[in-house]
Amino acid sequence: MIRYTIISGSIRQNRNSHRVSLHLMERLNSEPNSKAELIDLAEANLPVMTDLWDKHPQHTEAFTKLANTLKNSDAFIWVSPEYNGSYTPALKNFIDHFPKQAFYRKPIGVVSVSTGALGGIRGAMNMQELALAVQGYALPQLLLVPEVTTKFDTAGSITDEAFNKQLNLFVTELIWISEAVKNKS
């Protein structure tokens, strides 16, 4: 069983990218040998990072739960909208709270989302760099989601069937590397 954790990186009110996180969770849970859960950064409501999570004087219970989820994950999907050419500050703040060990030798697929036509390739590439910085295996196959509101409804159901092609490519590649890494260890 491969345990995937999807990190939903927008904490904006009325966010759009969360739709993609919901969809990917359902999609992975429909695959054999896969179990996906979601860390919703809006729900996590983390303070700005001042030190690693285990040195934070408050939020111990919530941080411990998040740290355990990361530890028990075999692979990740980071979903973020592109904000000014990069990923969200909320995603970086979350990652920085935890030691690199949480991501070490784990596949990380990155998904960039925008309401515009381009899908946020700069955000995606910056996320790949961040994945490498925490010593994860950045998945070469990106998932870019342009014009997200035409592709998914708020519950995460796909509304543009043609987009399944890109989703399939991304999910296939992520499952391939995740199984390869898991079988190695």
Ligand SMILES: Cc1cc2nc3c(=O)[nH]c(=O)nc-3n(C[C@H](O)[C@H](O)[C@H](O)COP(=O)(O)O)c2cc1C
């Ligand atoms: C602060 C900010 C910066 C943005 N910068 C970009 C950008 O660089 N490229 C882009 O394609 N869209 C950009 N957008 C538009 C987002 O794609 C759009 O608002 C999207 O819905 C954001 O995702 P979210 O709703 O999940 O927060 C930006 C939006 C915000 C709020």
